[in-house]
Amino acid sequence: MNTAQFISKSSSNLVEKASFTWQTPSNIALVKYWGKSNPQIPKNASISFTLNNCHTITTIDFEKKEKTATVDFDLFFEGKQKDAFKPKIAEFFKRIQEYCPYIFEYKMTINSENSFPHSSGIASSASGLSAIAMCLMSLESELNTDLSEGEINKKASFLARLGSGSASRSVEGPLVVWGNHPEIDGSSDLYGVQFPYKVHSVFENYQDAILLVDKGEKQVSSTIGHNLMHNHPYAENRFTQANDNLSKISKILQNGDIKAFVNLVESEALTLHAMMLTSNPYFILMKPNTLEIINKIWEYREENNSNICFTLDAGANVHVLYPESEKKTVNNFIEKELAKYCQKNQYIYDSVGFGAKQI
Structure with a gap:
């Protein structure tokens, strides 16, 4: 290099x-x-x-x-x-x-x-x-x-x-x-x-609402979590899977197959946490309300033929992803149904941006 x-x-x-x-x-x-x-x-x-x-x-x-x-x-x-x-x-x-x-x-x-x-x-x-x-x-x-x-x-x-x-x-x-x-x-x-x-227009100005389930310090830092992959029994398969998924999402982002996007992004989030569950020592960063939100998202998507989905980082908070065309209805769903699972009902509406800027 x-x-x-x-x-x-x-x-x-x-x-x-x-x-x-x-x-x-x-x-x-x-x-x-x-x-x-x-x-x-x-x-x-x-x-x-x-x-x-x-x-x-x-x-x-x-x-x-x-x-x-x-x-x-x-x-x-x-x-x-x-x-x-x-x-x-x-x-x-x-x-x-x-x-x-x-x-x-x-x-x-x-x-x-x-x-x-x-x-x-x-x-x-x-x-x-x-x-x-x-x-x-x-x-x-x-x-x-x-x-x-x-x-x-x-x-x-x-x-x-x-x-x-x-x-x-x-x-x-x-x-x-x-x-x-x-x-x-x-x-x-x-x-x-x-x-x-070139990215398909459906993924332009994509929305991300961050639901603050737990605003406290994580009990396990990301650095420690990364290090636990060195002797992880599923590590090599995971690395292969991730690179394969990047190939898949590259095509998805170009062709606009939003259903495939939903499936891949949620699978990636759950796989990340599966690596934490199966490391040694093992740990859980999701909270009960994380799971409540995930299940509510699945119910809403099924009932409304929505393209809403979730992803997670190495923590309890939920990133709710959805196209701009669903902004009004999904925001209403978040405020009425999901906010109560957030710490002090707090969430942040965000969207895709363009990087660093000098001020």
Whole structure:
């Protein structure tokens, strides 16, 4: 794998002070990845919808200083200093130091805020790490003015991946593939790429309502869950299945077979949780109300010949997916029938978005 392309070129440009703010989205995987090897290499390819309303806004203030052996940064989350988050960010900086050596020459003050609850199963690490990566690339583009927008996005995805695998899919949109796959032109284990084929109109402006079943911290982190795939009895079959499903969903997204989309996306969600149920140690991230919602969705779909479906990340919350043509009726169903299964009746209406934007 050619990682040398991402090593920052030396520059004579001197930027004494700079500040950059980026808004980067979360994403929801349709074909999941579960299991990886170092350094953050997925065991199978995945594809996700980029979201629009669920995002992180991050500002990094850079101030030039004498070069030191460690990265100097302060971290504030939603206005409060968050030392508890610093070890993960410090590890991220350690992983990217070869590619961004300039980080040793700046004092960084990082301010982040989410439009959704942290650790609520809406991939806050994806939006958070991709936001930091975009801020770093804004600085790098000041130091090296020859970088194109494509090169900036590619390296940002590459860097974000080293902090959180799914963050590689949060730089662009509306559909992003991460992981080398023979049927996806340009795909790579090192960074995410936009789905390269024309998507059927039924999947444009697709809706995603996130039902907040449990807004608390997960009892098992995704990192631990991924590691449990190393000795999982069904791991290899799962990796094969996921890559096969990516081939299938590529065709579905192009031909508009929404019934096949519903079946594949729900199967992927349940398979992800089946891997958790059958790992050792085993664990369950779904809650009773997760199952109540799933059954209500199935009943509604049957009774109304609807194309509503669900997917899940590694958590209890339910992502309700549906075409824009059903927005009014499905939103009414959510408000009248599903909201009561959410913690404090909370849910977020979202839709497919187009990636990071500087603000």
